[in-house]
Amino acid sequence: MSDTTWLQRAVSALTAFRESDRPVVSLARDLLWVVAVVGGIALVLYLFAGTWPAVVTIESESMVPNMNVGDLVLVVDEDRFGELTTWAEGQRTGQSSFGNYGDVIVYRPNGADSVHPIIHRAMTYVDTAAVVESGLGAYYDDPHGGYITQGDNNPYTDQPNLRLAGVGIVEPVEKEWIIGKALFAVPLVGYLPLHLAEFAVVVILVILIHDFVLARRKEKNE
Structure with missing residues (x-):
């Protein structure tokens, strides 16, 4: 009996929350919907x-x-x-992605979570113990095996030419540091995450204006 009573109360509270016309409740309901989506x-x-x-x-x-x-x-x-597939392997097999041989990977430099991943x-x-010649003519004594990476628009490889604050010289990428490989890209859509805070403010304002307009219409109809 107590379980049934608890269930009835929960259903009643949920119904009241879903049907409430109070502005605060309406805003919370809309925000929960956005979060769920x-x-x-x-x-x-x-x-x-x-x-x-x-x-x-x-x-x-x-x-x-x-x-871009x-x-x-x-x-x-x-x-x-x-x-x-690496660029070297892709050159032999013909496999390519994003306009060049091989795959584009996203990795954590030196396995660090304190800096943005590199793509x-x-x-x-x-x-292990390989020696890598960079595009600048320098030599890198590899302390361990891994992938050598390079931006398509960069004249040299990341290893050993890229140095990051708090990380140091970027080492060859161990498999454990790889987040994944790029499958495809959608132009311009990425600007949204870059301005996520501004977008959240706009969404909240739109919800508030929408609820305000609906409330005014309801008042006029009554």
């Missing part, structure tokens, strides 16, 4: 891509012209829809 989309993307984040935004010109600032890129698990093309894979 966004959460549902994120879940579908995760199940499809097998990785998180499932989408990233291009924030620099290092991959121009094949990826503001592009929203869908990222999938590195072995989904085919094994990860560059996987150029080749080197074994």
Whole structure:
């Protein structure tokens, strides 16, 4: 009996919340709907891509012209829809993506979570203790095996030429550092995540204006 009473109260509260005309309740209801829709989309993307984040935004010109600032890129698990292919392998087999041989990967430099992930093309894979010649003529004594990466618009590879604050010289990318590989990009849509705070304010304002207009119409009808 107590369970039934508790259930009845929960249903009654939910009904009151759903049918309430109070502005605060109406706003909360609309915001919960937005959160539910966004959460549902994120879940579908995760199940499809097998990785998180499932989408990233291009924030620099290092991959121009094949990826541009503001592009929203869908990222999938590195072995989904085919094994990860480097530029060197793609040159031999003909496999390409985003206007060049091989796959574009998203990785955490040196495995660090303190900096933004990098999205560059996987150029080749080197074994332990390999020596890599950069585009600038420098040599990098690799402390471990991993992928050598490079932006399509950069004249040199990330390893050993890229140095990041708090990370140091970017090392060859171990497989554990790879978030995923880029599948396709949608132009301009990525500007939305870059201005997420502004977008949230606009959405809230639109909801408030919508609720205000509906309330005024209801008052006139009554």
